[in-house]
Amino acid sequence: MTSTAITNLSLCFSRPSVQSDTHDKAVIASSSIPAHLPPNHILIQVDRFGFSANNITYQALGEQPHFRYYDFHAAPETDTVSSKTHGLIPVWGFGSIIASSVSKIIPGERIYGYLAPTRYLLVPVSPSDVNKHAFYVPRLHLPADRRPYNQIIRCAGDPEYTPSALGEDLTMLYRPLFWTAYWFEDWIFSVGYRGATAFLVSSASAKTAFCAAYLIGKRRAGGEANSNVKIIGLTSKKNMAFTKGLSLYDEVVEYGSFTSALGREKWVYIDVAGSDDLNKRVFAHFQTLASGELITSVALGMTTLAPASEKATSLDWNTNTFEASSEIPQLEQFFMVEWLNVRKHQLSLKEIFDRQHRAWADLMVDCVLWVRLERVSGADSVKRAYEKIASTGFSPDVGFIWSMWDDETAAAKL
Numbered sequence: 372m373t374s375t376a377i378t379n380l381s382l383c384f385s386r387p388s389v390q391s392d393t394h395d396k397a398v399i400a401s402s403s404i405p406a407h408l409p410p411n412h413i414l415i416q417v418d419r420f421g422f423s424a425n426n427i428t429y430q431a432l433g434e435q436p437h438f439r440y441y442d443f444h445a446a447p448e449t450d451t452v453s454s455k456t457h458g459l460i461p462v463w464g465f466g467s468i469i470a471s472s473v474s475k476i477i478p479g480e481r482i483y484g485y486l487a488p489t490r491y492l493l494v495p496v497s498p499s500d501v502n503k504h505a506f507y508v509p510r511l512h513l514p515a516d517r518r519p520y521n522q523i524i525r526c527a528g529d530p531e532y533t534p535s536a537l538g539e540d541l542t543m544l545y546r547p548l549f550w551t552a553y554w555f556e557d558w559i560f561s562v563g564y565r566g567a568t569a570f571l572v573s574s575a576s577a578k579t580a581f582c583a584a585y586l587i588g589k590r591r592a593g594g595e596a597n598s599n600v601k602i603i604g605l606t607s608k609k610n611m612a613f614t615k616g617l618s619l620y621d622e623v624v625e626y627g628s629f630t631s632a633l634g635r636e637k638w639v640y641i642d643v644a645g646s647d648d649l650n651k652r653v654f655a656h657f658q659t660l661a662s663g664e665l666i667t668s669v670a671l672g673m674t675t676l677a678p679a680s681e682k683a684t685s686l687d688w689n690t691n692t693f694e695a696s697s698e699i700p701q702l703e704q705f706f707m708v709e710w711l712n713v714r715k716h717q718l719s720l721k722e723i724f725d726r727q728h729r730a731w732a733d734l735m736v737d738c739v740l741w742v743r744l745e746r747v748s749g750a751d752s753v754k755r756a757y758e759k760i761a762s763t764g765f766s767p768d769v770g771f772i773w774s775m776w777d778d779e780t781a782a783a784k785l
């Protein structure tokens with residue numbers, strides 16, 4: 372690292388509470404990071420990060436009082452951007468520590484964590500919260516249950532770390548989503564799928580959704596679950612071919628014409644779309660089934676919060692709230708952290724780690740062909756890629772890996 376201040380570039384978004392008409396307007400902010408770090412801080416060079424509907428959900432809920440995703444990393448202070456007017460979308464990515472004023476952390480280390488779309492990230496570290504696997508960013512302004520997001524994983528001590536460009540790319544794309552799908556499936560399987568004979572999964576083309584389908588299918592193939600359990604994906608017309616091509620669902624049906632496919636089964640509905648309109652139609656259909664039964668519906672995602680979508684535009688950007696429709700039965704919420712706390716009393720930590728390790732090793736083999744990786748490098752290119760997504764949505768067959776560096780390899784030599 373140089374002895375003079377370094378220039379940082381950050382992709383920032385107007386806060387909805389400040390500019391409700393331009394709430395997702397992207398700007399690149401150039402700011403300075405002092406050469407000398409304050410005590411107990413590290414400076415991370417953010418090499419690259421994954422970007423999917425998950426990040427768009429963070430953005431949509433950036434100021435929502437329960438989630439507060441804009442409060443994890445403060446936007447830089449410049450003439451036109453500040454943390455009062457702008458937010459940084461959290462992203463899962465890899466980087467290297469290039470400076471440290473924490474005695475137990477040495478520059479040069481590779482890390483993975485809940486970073487931001489920036490070239491550099493200066494964060495405090497609790498010196499008493501450093502172990503060989505991870506350390507933590509103290510965020511006392513946020514509820515204590517956000518701790519998993521504060522964790523920065525030290526790759527050298529991470530059994531799931533795959534030290535290759537492909538291994539890192541797949542990790543950035545899948546790790547934040549796969550564990551939700553994994554522990555969700557474990558949760559519902561722990562009660563015998565509640566007797567379900569079929570799963571219906573909305574936004575079936577989303578990675579979170581198809582990872583859930585993959586895990587249910589794996590359990591069925593391994594003979595642990597009823598071999599007759601069906602997995603049905605529900606998706607948009609444009610994403611039908613991709614979703615069918617994954618071969619992770621027994622059947623894939625369109626949002627517009629799903630009713631004939633949902634016959635007499637004991638259904639669990641896994642809602643990754645979070646669309647009030649779709650849910651009204653799904654629940655209305657289940658009410659008409661003669662002997663079919665909807666056992667439960669579980670909310671796992673909200674892809675419909677993507678920019679320009681109906682739900683995103685119905686958010687009240689002044690209060691950042693949205694009302695659940697009274698016509699829609701309450702969906703059960705799955706909270707991974709809570710379920711893991713239960714599992715920690717039922718299984719040894721070693722058993723939990725072993726299970727995760729096996730599941731992750733399988734995923735790293737099985738997922739390689741599911742999506743095509745697409746790299747976008749350079750701040751302006753990343754901004755344009757975001758704007759394209761905001762206007763046209765995601766193509767599910769593409770896994771985005773973005774970097775604020777024009778040339779990530781050259782950046783690594785700084």
Ligand SMILES: NC(=O)c1ccc[n+]([C@@H]2O[C@H](COP(=O)([O-])OP(=O)(O)OC[C@H]3O[C@@H](n4cnc5c(N)ncnc54)[C@H](OP(=O)(O)O)[C@@H]3O)[C@@H](O)[C@H]2O)c1
Nearest residue numbers: 423424425428574576577578579607672673674677764765
């Ligand atoms: N509960 C948790 O802890 C947890 C953890 C991880 C992820 N999630 C949530 O799971 C959801 C899926 O995330 P992901 O990263 O897996 O998604 P992704 O792979 O990026 O999936 C994108 C899909 O979202 C759907 N979509 C609907 N409206 C859209 C729009 N206007 N623009 C773009 N896409 C739109 C499309 O699927 P269809 O055409 O099939 O609808 C699209 O293929 C997110 O809401 C995320 O926050 C929750």
